[in-house]
Amino acid sequence: QNKIHKGRCFCAGKGVDVVLRKNIEKFEIMPPGPSCGKQEIIVTLKSADRKCLNPESKFTQNLIRRVLEKM
Amino acid sequence: QNKIHKGRCFCAGKGVDVVLRKNIEKFEIMPPGPSCGKQEIIVTLKSADRKCLNPESKFTQNLIRRVLEKM
Numbered sequence: 001q002n003k004i005h006k007g008r009c010f011c012a013g014k015g016v017d018v019v020l021r022k023n024i025e026k027f028e029i030m031p032p033g034p035s036c037g038k039q040e041i042i043v044t045l046k047s048a049d050r051k052c053l054n055p056e057s058k059f060t061q062n063l064i065r066r067v068l069e070k071m
Numbered sequence: 072q073n074k075i076h077k078g079r080c081f082c083a084g085k086g087v088d089v090v091l092r093k094n095i096e097k098f099e100i101m102p103p104g105p106s107c108g109k110q111e112i113i114v115t116l117k118s119a120d121r122k123c124l125n126p127e128s129k130f131t132q133n134l135i136r137r138v139l140e141k142m
Contacts, residue, residue: 026099027099028097028100029138030097055141064135064138067110067135070103071131
């Protein structure tokens with residue numbers, strides 16, 4: 001199972017559970033593909049820092065849900 | 072209403088309704104903020120081309136919904 005997550009994944013480990021919403025500049029979603037077998041969600045903060053978000057955290061799930069609500 | 076969409080928005084116009092899913096490298100979501108009053112969804116294709124997605128298209132909404140399903 002670990003094998004399919006190898007390659008050029010950006011995120012190592014499960015990522016952070018929460019970031020301060022007001023510090024978010026943008027977030028990126030990388031669908032699974034040949035270079036990385038898992039979906040990755042990377043947040044860019046206003047400080048230009050980039051962090052991987054834990055896709056299983058409530059915060060991350062709500063962040064994505066809010067995207068749909070704002071559409 | 073147009074006013075709040077001015078500033079440093081990346082997307083002009085409503086954006087494309089559909090892109091070929093297999094050509095998607097990643098997509099970015101910019102929440103509304105002081106520099107752009109609307110939520111923007113920008114897709115980067117494997118060709119490195121970047122396109123704004125129409126947030127109101129069925130395709131875009133399904134793309135985001137699938138993110139949640141894969142979590």
